[in-house]
Amino acid sequence: MKGTYLGEFEEVVLLAVAIRTGDAYGAAVVNEIEQQLRRAVNLGAVHTALHRLEEKGLVKSEMGGVTAERGGRSKRLYIVTALGRGALEEIRQLRNQMWDTIPKIVWS
Amino acid sequence: MNASKPNRKVPPRWATLLLQWFCPAHLANEMEGDLHELFEDRIYSMGVRKAKLRYVKDVLSLLKPSLMSDKSNKYPTPSHTDMLQNYIKIGFRNLAKNRLYSAINIIGLSVGMTTAILIGLWMWDELSYNKYHQHYDRIARVMQHQTYNGTTSTTPATPLPMRAALQNEHASEFTHIASSSWTEDHILAFDEKKISRKGNCVEPDFPLMMSLRILKGTAAGLDNPASTLLSESVAKALFGQEDPINKTVKVDNKTYFEVTGIYEDLPYGTEFHDVAFLLPWKYFLEQEPWVKRSETNWGNNSFLLLVQIAPNTTFDQVSSKIEKIKVRHAKDEARFSPKAFLHPMSRWHLYSEWENGVAIRGRIQFVWLFGIIGVFVLLLACINFMNLSTARSQKRAKEVGIRKAVGSQRSQLIAQFFCESIMVAVFAFVLALLLVQLILPWFNQIADKQITFPWSNQKSWLTGLGFTLATGILAGSYPALYLSGFRPVKVLTGTGSSLRLGAGRFAALPRQMLVVVQFTVSITLVIGTLVVLRQIQHAKDRPVGFDRSGLLSVAINTPDLQTHAQALYQELLHTGAATNMATSSSPTSEVWSSDASFSWPGKDPDQLGDLGTVGVTHEYGNTVGWKVKQGRDFSRDFSTDSLGMVINESAAKFMGLKESVGTLVQWNGNQYTIIGVIKDVVNKSPFMPIQPTVFMLRQDWASFIHIRLNPALTARQALSKLEPVFKKYNPGSPFEYKFASEEYDRKFQAEERISQLSTTFATLAIFISCLGLFGLASFFAEQRQKEIGIRKVLGASVANLWQMLSKDFLILVLIACLVATPIAYYLMHDWLQQYTYQTALSWWIFAAAIFGALIITLTTVSFQAIKAALLNPVKSLQNE
Numbered sequence: 001m002k003g004t005y006l007g008e009f010e011e012v013v014l015l016a017v018a019i020r021t022g023d024a025y026g027a028a029v030v031n032e033i034e035q036q037l038r039r040a041v042n043l044g045a046v047h048t049a050l051h052r053l054e055e056k057g058l059v060k061s062e063m064g065g066v067t068a069e070r071g072g073r074s075k076r077l078y079i080v081t082a083l084g085r086g087a088l089e090e091i092r093q094l095r096n097q098m099w100d101t102i103p104k105i106v107w108s
Numbered sequence: 109m110n111a112s113k114p115n116r117k118v119p120p121r122w123a124t125l126l127l128q129w130f131c132p133a134h135l136a137n138e139m140e141g142d143l144h145e146l147f148e149d150r151i152y153s154m155g156v157r158k159a160k161l162r163y164v165k166d167v168l169s170l171l172k173p174s175l176m177s178d179k180s181n182k183y184p185t186p187s188h189t190d191m192l193q194n195y196i197k198i199g200f201r202n203l204a205k206n207r208l209y210s211a212i213n214i215i216g217l218s219v220g221m222t223t224a225i226l227i228g229l230w231m232w233d234e235l236s237y238n239k240y241h242q243h244y245d246r247i248a249r250v251m252q253h254q255t256y257n258g259t260t261s262t263t264p265a266t267p268l269p270m271r272a273a274l275q276n277e278h279a280s281e282f283t284h285i286a287s288s289s290w291t292e293d294h295i296l297a298f299d300e301k302k303i304s305r306k307g308n309c310v311e312p313d314f315p316l317m318m319s320l321r322i323l324k325g326t327a328a329g330l331d332n333p334a335s336t337l338l339s340e341s342v343a344k345a346l347f348g349q350e351d352p353i354n355k356t357v358k359v360d361n362k363t364y365f366e367v368t369g370i371y372e373d374l375p376y377g378t379e380f381h382d383v384a385f386l387l388p389w390k391y392f393l394e395q396e397p398w399v400k401r402s403e404t405n406w407g408n409n410s411f412l413l414l415v416q417i418a419p420n421t422t423f424d425q426v427s428s429k430i431e432k433i434k435v436r437h438a439k440d441e442a443r444f445s446p447k448a449f450l451h452p453m454s455r456w457h458l459y460s461e462w463e464n465g466v467a468i469r470g471r472i473q474f475v476w477l478f479g480i481i482g483v484f485v486l487l488l489a490c491i492n493f494m495n496l497s498t499a500r501s502q503k504r505a506k507e508v509g510i511r512k513a514v515g516s517q518r519s520q521l522i523a524q525f526f527c528e529s530i531m532v533a534v535f536a537f538v539l540a541l542l543l544v545q546l547i548l549p550w551f552n553q554i555a556d557k558q559i560t561f562p563w564s565n566q567k568s569w570l571t572g573l574g575f576t577l578a579t580g581i582l583a584g585s586y587p588a589l590y591l592s593g594f595r596p597v598k599v600l601t602g603t604g605s606s607l608r609l610g611a612g613r614f615a616a617l618p619r620q621m622l623v624v625v626q627f628t629v630s631i632t633l634v635i636g637t638l639v640v641l642r643q644i645q646h647a648k649d650r651p652v653g654f655d656r657s658g659l660l661s662v663a664i665n666t667p668d669l670q671t672h673a674q675a676l677y678q679e680l681l682h683t684g685a686a687t688n689m690a691t692s693s694s695p696t697s698e699v700w701s702s703d704a705s706f707s708w709p710g711k712d713p714d715q716l717g718d719l720g721t722v723g724v725t726h727e728y729g730n731t732v733g734w735k736v737k738q739g740r741d742f743s744r745d746f747s748t749d750s751l752g753m754v755i756n757e758s759a760a761k762f763m764g765l766k767e768s769v770g771t772l773v774q775w776n777g778n779q780y781t782i783i784g785v786i787k788d789v790v791n792k793s794p795f796m797p798i799q800p801t802v803f804m805l806r807q808d809w810a811s812f813i814h815i816r817l818n819p820a821l822t823a824r825q826a827l828s829k830l831e832p833v834f835k836k837y838n839p840g841s842p843f844e845y846k847f848a849s850e851e852y853d854r855k856f857q858a859e860e861r862i863s864q865l866s867t868t869f870a871t872l873a874i875f876i877s878c879l880g881l882f883g884l885a886s887f888f889a890e891q892r893q894k895e896i897g898i899r900k901v902l903g904a905s906v907a908n909l910w911q912m913l914s915k916d917f918l919i920l921v922l923i924a925c926l927v928a929t930p931i932a933y934y935l936m937h938d939w940l941q942q943y944t945y946q947t948a949l950s951w952w953i954f955a956a957a958i959f960g961a962l963i964i965t966l967t968t969v970s971f972q973a974i975k976a977a978l979l980n981p982v983k984s985l986q987n988e
Contacts, residue, residue, distance in 0.1 A: 026142035031149065040162070043142055044169025051174060073141030 006058075006087055012037065013049040014088060017059055018080045025064060025075040026050070050078060058084035119147045120160055123167040130171050139170055191520060195527040202504075202528065209500065210532075212883040213493050216876050217536035220489025221579065222543040223872055225572075226551050227482030229544075229559050234475050237377050237457040242319035243416050246283070248423055248450035250274075250413040252434070253465040255445045256704070256716050260465035265409040268402045270448065273433055274415070281426045284416040286311040289392055291383055295665055295841045297358040298346045302842050304665070305342055305384040309392035317416045318380065321372040325353045329368025333390035336365035339373045342384045359387065361666040361840025363395070376558040379456055406438030415450065423450045469942075474862075481869050484629045488873055490583040491622045492880035493529065497587035498619055499887050508591055509599035521592035529584025530577060537576040554864045556857075586618070620920055623884070626877040627924030627961065628931070633870035635932035635957040636939075639949065640863045643795075643940065644856060646947035652852065653756075653789035654696060655733030658817040659848035660830075661695060664810055668838045673807075676837045680815065683833060685826035687818050690728035691810035693721075696848050697855070699791045699801050700811075706802070707774045708763055719759055720791065720799045723806025729754070729786070731816045732848075739769035739784030742805055750805050752783040759800035760785050773802075780804070794855055795943040814848075823847075874961075878968045881917060885969045889913060889976035897981035906977045913973035914966060921965045925958040932957075 006014065016032040017024040026047055033041050053059045064077040080088075127143075128136050143166055150159035203210040238244055251264045271287045289309040296303050308314075315327035315337065329335035336357060343352040352367045359365055365387065374381045393399050402408045417426055427449040434446040451460075458472040508521060544561060552559055562568040664670060673691075680686050694700040699720035706717030726749075729741040737757065742749050753773060760768045765782075773780045788798045817826045827845070834843045889896075896909055933949060940946045 026139070027145040027149075030142070030146060042169035043139070043146065043166035044172060044175065047139070047142075047170060047175055048172060070141040070145050073137055073144065075141050076138050 006091060007049075009045065010049050010053060011088070011091060013046060014053060014058060014080065014084055017050075017053075017078045018085075018088065021079065022077075024078045027075075029078075053084070054078075056083075057081060058087055117151060117156060119143065119163045123164050127167050127170060131175070135175070143167065191524070192527065195524045196531065198524070199528040199531045203532070206500070208886065209496050209883055212879050213496060213532055214536050214539065216492045216879045217489045217533060217579070217583065218539035218543060219872060219876055220486040221536055221540035221576075222547065223869065224482045224486040224575070225540060225544050226547065227478050228571075229561070230551075230555055230557065231475050231479055231482075233377055233557055233559050234458065234471065238379055238453050240375050240378050241453065243317060244453055246419070247317060247414065247416050247453040248426075249453075249456070250415060250430070250448055251451045252409065253447045253449070253462075254409075255465070256443075256718065260462075262462035262465060263409060264412060264451070266411055266413045266448070267406045267409055267434070267438075268399070268411055269404055269406050269437065270433060271411075271413055272403075273437055274413075274430065277433075278426070278429060281418055281421055281429065282415050283418050284313040284317040284414075286313040286317055286414045287389060288314060288412040288414060289389075290412060291380070293663065293665060294385075294387075295360050296342065296346060296385065297361065297840055298355065301346055302840065303342070303345055304842055304844055306382045307385040307387060308380070308383050309387045309389050311389040314386065314414070315369075315371065317414060318374075320374075323370045323372055324351075325367070325369035327369050327371070329366075330386060330388045331390075332366075332368070333388050333394060334365055335368040335388065337369045337371055337386040338367055339384045340370055341373050343367070343370050358840070361668060361838075363391065365391075379453070406434060406441050417450070423452050426450055478865070481633070484633075485869060485873055485876065486579065488626050488629060488876045488880075490579060491626050492876060492883065493532065493583035494586040495619050495622055495880055496883045496887070497525075497529075497584070498590055499884055504591060505594055505599040508594045509596040512594075512596040513600065518592050522588045525588035525591055526581060526584045529588070530580030533576045533580030533583065536579075537572065541572075554861060554868075556861065619884075623881070623917075623920045624924045624927065626880060627921050627965075628928045630870070630873040630877045631925055631928035631957055631961050632932045632935070633866065633873045634960065635928065635954060636936055637863070637866040637870040638953045638957055639932075639936040639940070639947070640859070640866055642947045642953060643943065644859050644863055647794040647859070647943075647945060648856065650790065650794055650945065651787070652697070652794075653734060653787050654848075656696075656847075656849040656852055658819055658823070659696065659732060660815040660817055660827075660845050661848060661851075662813045662815070662834065662843075662845045664691070664813060665844075666838055666841050668840065669813070670810065672837045673810075676833065679833050679837075680830060683829040685818055685821055685829035686815045688727055688731040688816040690725045690731040690814050691807060691812060692725075692728055692814060693723040693806065693809035693811050694791075695812060695846075695851060696732050696814065697790050697852050699799050702799070703775070705775065708765070708771055710764060718800075719755075719762070720801035722801060722803045723809030724803050725807050725810070726805065728803070728814070731814050732789075733816075734789055735787040737785045737787050739782070741784055741786075742803075746783075748781070749783065751778060751780050752805070753780045754784045754786055754803040755782055756786050756791075756798065756801050756803075757788045758798045759802060762800035790852075794852075795859070795945050797944050874964060878964055881965060882968045882972065885913070885917060885972040889972045893976065893979065893984045896976055896979065897984035900977075900981040901985070906974065909977035910970060910973045913976065914969045917965060917969045918962065921961055925961060929954050929958070 012033060013029060016029045016036070019036075020028050020032055026043060029046050029050070030041055030043055033039075033046070050059065050061075054061055058081060059078045060081050061076050061078045064075045124140065124143075127139060131139060143163060146166065147159050147163050150162055154162075241247060249264055250266050250270065251262060252266060253260050253262050255261075268287065271285060274282065274285055288311070291306050291308050293304055294307050296305055310330065312328065312330040315322070315330070320327060320337075323340055325337075327337065329337060336359075338346070338352060338357075346352070346357065347355060352370055355367050356364050357367060374383065393403075402410060415426075417423065430448050430450075433448050435442050447465075458475065459467055459470045461468050461470040511521060511524075512518075541561075548559065548561060551557075662669075669676065677689060680689060699722060701722075702718060702720045704716045704718040706719050708717070711717060724742070726742045726744050729736070736754075739754075742752065742754060746752070755763075755768065763771075765771055768782050768785050771782045773782060786803075791799050791801060815830070817823060821829075830845075831843045892913075896904075899909060899912075932954070937949060940949070
């Protein structure tokens with residue numbers, strides 16, 4: 001499926017959205033990625049990736065409530081769709097399949 | 109947290125502004141939220157400085173086109189096609205609501221389109237002339253430039269030896285070479301059927317070169333001097349349903365030919381369309397002794413020479429090779445400095461006029477002229493549409509405001525107005541197609557064409573639709589862009605100021621300019637038409653020099669008429685239908701032959717004694733009714749008249765004789781005496797100078813019998829008496845005659861055609877312009893109804909109001925007159941230059957056109973103005 005091909009960064013973002021389910025918005029995703037991967041990411045890169053994921057139908061979004069910590073500004077909350085979950089599982093399964101086919105001899 | 113340094117914990121303000129500047133508002137809000145939150149977090153985790161740095165980096169990373177687009181607009185974004193139904197519905201309602209304006213728009217536009225379609229068809233026909241022939245782009249005729257008495261003339265007539273020279277010296281340049289005679293009338297007979305048709309004597313290569321489509325038999329028959337090829341229509345006329353192949357036809361009541369092939373008639377749009385049958389060249393050689401003699405005579409330019417060049421060469425290359433061919437072979441022709449060249453078939457129709465050896469204008473100028481006129485007439489109709497739509501824009505301003513307020517984007521409004529204008533254009537196109545269908549027969553008649561509308565041609569439909577779309581877009585462009593630019597707040601709030609949007613001084617300027625353009629074009633066309641009409645009238649008023657009425661001529665087309673000449677004359681006079689008769693070698697108002705070897709005392713040796721020659725009989729002068737100015741006419745009382753000459757005034761002038769009568773002239777080894785000078789008879793185009801001509805008594809040259817009808821009888825009675833006599837003495841031929849007056853009138857054909865077309869176009873232009881003006885005037889009258897009511901209440905008279913309403917338009921038309929006059933003067937001055945005998949461009953032509961335009965404008969506008977001025981103020985003021 002060419003349309004749902006996931007880039008490496010997109011996969012990370014998608015996973016981050018899944019981790020933060022219920023509270024996945026731009027800044028939260030940035031924090032999650034930075035914590036997990038221990039590297040700095042740009043907000044712009046995250047938003048671009050979220051945009052693209054939404055276009056592909058892997059996530060969907062809605063406007064969330066207003067919180068004081070954001071200076072009264074609204075946030076857009078992202079949720080992984082069934083398609084997104086499928087994509088993640090497919091990647092994982094592919095990885096596992098490949099892991100399983102590595103001959104034991106390689107590691108010895 | 110610390111009040112003393114609050115600014116240090118705030119993200120850089122410029123970066124936030126940058127984001128707000130570039131991002132759509134709803135996106136910026138969301139992003140700012142994220143940025144702010146991250147910033148707060150980072151102050152604790154990495155300190156203010158680093159947090160600020162990261163903040164700037166994040167802002168910059170957000171400035172991506174993909175993030176800034178307006179995609180997440182929460183309003184529905186219907187595509188233009190979703191709204192199409194609505195646009196069409198509103199369009200229909202608008203048309204139905206304003207019936208008058210709709211009618212003006214549609215009728216105006218369809219008249220403009222009809223004109224454009226007709227002109228387009230005509231241009232297409234002109235440009236595809238001769239394309240029927242497969243080898244269209246390789247065929248040429250050999251032509252010559254020759255210079256004598258200081259002027260260079262160009263002729264398609266070539267000497268016969270040139271054909272042989274081309275064959276012998278340049279054979280590799282040509283795939284086919286074919287000589288041909290000119291197209292002449294012949295009589296074809298089969299059993300009792302006799303018909304007169306035009307035909308050529310051609311060499312056997314002709315059918316191949318012209319790629320004639322052979323329907324029956326073979327094209328190869330022309331090798332044989334006793335066989336002929338007939339066109340399908342001639343075969344049908346002669347043989348009906350019978351198989352024509354191997355039947356025998358009698359031509360000119362003397363020679364029999366066997367039909368060996370039938371070819372498809374050449375279509376009207378080809379050079380040889382009137383050639384209805386082909387006779388073999390060999391027969392021409394055998395039949396006409398002068399042709400046989402010409403085979404070695406380089407001085408006799410009397411034949412048509414057609415060639416098809418080889419595929420590996422070009423017309424220019426071959427032309428440069430054959431240029432000197434005549435001088436090489438005939439030294440004594442060098443005094444004319446003859447230059448041969450190839451004239452490609454693609455240029456025959458449109459580029460066939462030369463002046464002093466240089467190709468000038470030709471028919472192509474009409475193609476351009478009419479093309480331009482067509483575009484202009486269509487433009488006039490489009491201007492109407494634009495003007496009316498913008499003028500009525502105020503009425504739709506509110507609609508625009510409401511549409512915008514409920515979320516319409518400007519592009520959607522533009523689409524809506526284009527949709528409406530294209531709808532009108534489509535209506536107009538359908539109407540135009542009907543009109544074209546109605547007008548085409550009449551148009552064909554005045555344009556001398558056989559155009560049919562290409563209903564089944566896909567390309568023409570595509571062109572038609574493309575053209576409609578283009579018209580719709582052109583006509584709708586101004587209103588669409590103008591109306592869609594209204595600010596909803598302005599149009600929906602204040603009434604007074606906003607309504608002036610459309611009628612304001614500034615907004616009216618483009619509209620006024622368009623009206624000026626319209627009338628400039630129309631008035632230029634009207635002046636042009638008047639000049640053309642004047643020029644024709646001028647030439648018609650020219651003294652013709654003979655009496656055309658009741659003069660009949662019959663071509664001597666078979667030997668029978670000549671052998672029984674005397675008996676025929678006696679019997680014709682005996683019928684009482686003819687009062688006088690004579691023969692001549694040329695028609696009454698033409699000179700068919702000329703000779704350059706005349707000499708007379710006092711002649712400059714370098715000057716060529718080139719005079720037109722006409723052979724006549726004694727009665728010729730009396731029959732045609734020419735006026736003798738000096739000396740006397742031919743007379744049977746003087747036997748010496750057989751070596752006498754009558755010359756025309758122009759000849760006397762040309763020869764530079766003080767006392768013409770009695771002068772001795774040498775010609776052809778004989779000495780002739782000039783016995784009389786006649787007043788000039790128009791013998792070429794009536795727009796051209798008269799050719800110096802001599803008349804001699806040569807009954808043996810006779811080609812035409814001229815008969816002066818008895819004025820006591822009607823033409824019909826006279827003809828019915830003459831016919832049996834001709835039938836008796838010329839049994840092999842149908843009785844065919846021409847009236848001198850009709851023949852003379854035919855000389856005006858080309859000019860009459862221009863005048864008819866330009867009259868039509870000028871009328872249309874004026875009609876369309878006035879239609880537009882009418883619409884505008886009625887609109888403004890309606891618009892100012894209340895003002896007029898109040899003015900009336902306060903005591904304004906009808907005349908006052910009429911003046912007030914008409915003045916604006918009259919000024920516009922006056923400006924248009926001022927612009928049109930110099931343009932028309934320049935153009936028509938140029939046009940008249942091609943005529944030697946030309947009318948003056950008098951001031952009154954311009955005055956008449958301007959006066960006419962003003963009167964028409966005033967009538968158009970006044971109708972509405974007076975209607976508005978007469979309205980009862982109580983009625984116009986009572987509501988509101």
